[in-house]
Amino acid sequence: MKSSWLPGNEFTLLENGEAFFPRVFEVIAAGQREVLLETFILFDDKVGRGLREALMQAARRGADVNVLVDGWGSPDLSEAFMAPLIEAGVSFRVFDPVVKLMGKRVNLFRRMHRKLVVVDGQRAFVGGINFSIDHLAEYGPLAKQDYAVEISGPLVAQIHDFCRASLDESRNARRSWRQRWKERRHQVSDYRSSSAAGRQGRPEAAFVTRDNVNHRTDIEVQYRMALRGAKQRVVIANAYFFPGYRLLKDLRRAARRGVQVDLILQGEPDMAIVKTVATLLHAHLIRSGVRVHEYCQRPLHGKVAVIDDEWATVGSSNLDPTSLGLNLEANVFMRDPVFARDLRERLDDLMVTSCREVQLPKIGPVASLWVQVRSFFVFHFLRGFPIVALRLPRQEPKITLVQADAG
Numbered sequence: 001m002k003s004s005w006l007p008g009n010e011f012t013l014l015e016n017g018e019a020f021f022p023r024v025f026e027v028i029a030a031g032q033r034e035v036l037l038e039t040f041i042l043f044d045d046k047v048g049r050g051l052r053e054a055l056m057q058a059a060r061r062g063a064d065v066n067v068l069v070d071g072w073g074s075p076d077l078s079e080a081f082m083a084p085l086i087e088a089g090v091s092f093r094v095f096d097p098v099v100k101l102m103g104k105r106v107n108l109f110r111r112m113h114r115k116l117v118v119v120d121g122q123r124a125f126v127g128g129i130n131f132s133i134d135h136l137a138e139y140g141p142l143a144k145q146d147y148a149v150e151i152s153g154p155l156v157a158q159i160h161d162f163c164r165a166s167l168d169e170s171r172n173a174r175r176s177w178r179q180r181w182k183e184r185r186h187q188v189s190d191y192r193s194s195s196a197a198g199r200q201g202r203p204e205a206a207f208v209t210r211d212n213v214n215h216r217t218d219i220e221v222q223y224r225m226a227l228r229g230a231k232q233r234v235v236i237a238n239a240y241f242f243p244g245y246r247l248l249k250d251l252r253r254a255a256r257r258g259v260q261v262d263l264i265l266q267g268e269p270d271m272a273i274v275k276t277v278a279t280l281l282h283a284h285l286i287r288s289g290v291r292v293h294e295y296c297q298r299p300l301h302g303k304v305a306v307i308d309d310e311w312a313t314v315g316s317s318n319l320d321p322t323s324l325g326l327n328l329e330a331n332v333f334m335r336d337p338v339f340a341r342d343l344r345e346r347l348d349d350l351m352v353t354s355c356r357e358v359q360l361p362k363i364g365p366v367a368s369l370w371v372q373v374r375s376f377f378v379f380h381f382l383r384g385f386p387i388v389a390l391r392l393p394r395q396e397p398k399i400t401l402v403q404a405d406a407g
Contacts, residue, residue: 267294
């Protein structure tokens with residue numbers, strides 16, 4: 001989908017499930033005409049059942065309710081969970097239903113990782129929060145720290161059109177490289193004009209998606225252009241951080257020209273390898289002046305950033321090879337000083353109350369050389385991994401409609 005920057009929107013930041021779930025359930029349950037929902041994870045737990053009830057309320061009122069979940073992220077929804085939804089009239093689809101080989105799931109890559117909700121074409125939600133109880137503090141030490149944004153205004157129509165189109169696989173019709181190049185030039189020009197509008201105090205926003213056909217680098221490009229224009233402060237909180245060389249270079253260049261660059265990464269990750277991989281970049285970044293903070297209160301799941309208290313993004317895309325090179329993702333990019341300041345203040349509070357700043361370890365020359373060699377090989381393996389994975393033999397992902405049990 002070609003993104004364009006639109007003025008006249010309103011945004012509300014929703015932090016964690018405590019703020020997100022009550023609000024999104026309220027808006028869904030009040031839906032009059034249409035509810036569109038996409039999520040990577042939907043579990044049969046307290047949160048999943050709350051969502052189910054809200055969806056059924058809208059469907060029973062006569063609203064056209066469509067749900068799309070990922071087959072890998074939501075593999076075990078039972079008939080007991082699904083039957084009431086289908087009976088209420090909800091159209092429930094699964095993206096690339098799970099494939100098992102000897103009892104193990106094998107279709108890990110190219111997942112539908114988006115988290116989107118649009119109700120009546122008037123209100124939308126975009127972010128990183130799945131519909132599962134592990135986004136609530138009551139889940140315990142492994143409860144996730146995350147963010148979403150509620151949107152009203154002209155941008156909602158763009159998100160709505162995308163969600164409607166995603167129900168039809170034909171949206172992925174391949175375009176020529178000339179068409180993609182013209183679109184990229186338009187995107188860059190559109191961004192620059194938006195930058196000027198943002199400085200004049202007119203908030204604008206763009207809905208940007210990533211796929212494996214026509215929009216492979218769109219989200220990364222938005223990050224890189226914003227980093228190049230940063231003048232004072234960059235704050236990025238990202239759960240799975242291992243970006244490509246070009247984005248890393250833009251981060252380091254910003255720090256070297258005097259911009260304060262703060263990264264908030266996982267200190268208590270939900271997967272041990274996450275911290276191991278991110279640690280390989282610490283010295284590379286810190287030596288350039290980037291400040292790295294590890295969030296230690298619980299697992300960080302957010303995918304947000306703020307630049308110069310003016311530019312901000314909230315969405316589903318991590319800054320790692322999987323999100324930037326394989327998964328289907330969606331972010332909102334905003335030039336709204338009020339929203340950006342609110343998000344930045346919350347991230348600053350996170351750094352003060354729940355993070356530890358990473359310091360360069362004092363190690364001898366032999367150990368230092370080993371770290372550099374190891375980092376070099378791991379970095380380039382992960383950097384090239386999405387390219388290799390995209391070339392592996394594969395079937396085209398399918399969207400399957402779940403039918404009621406005839407029995």
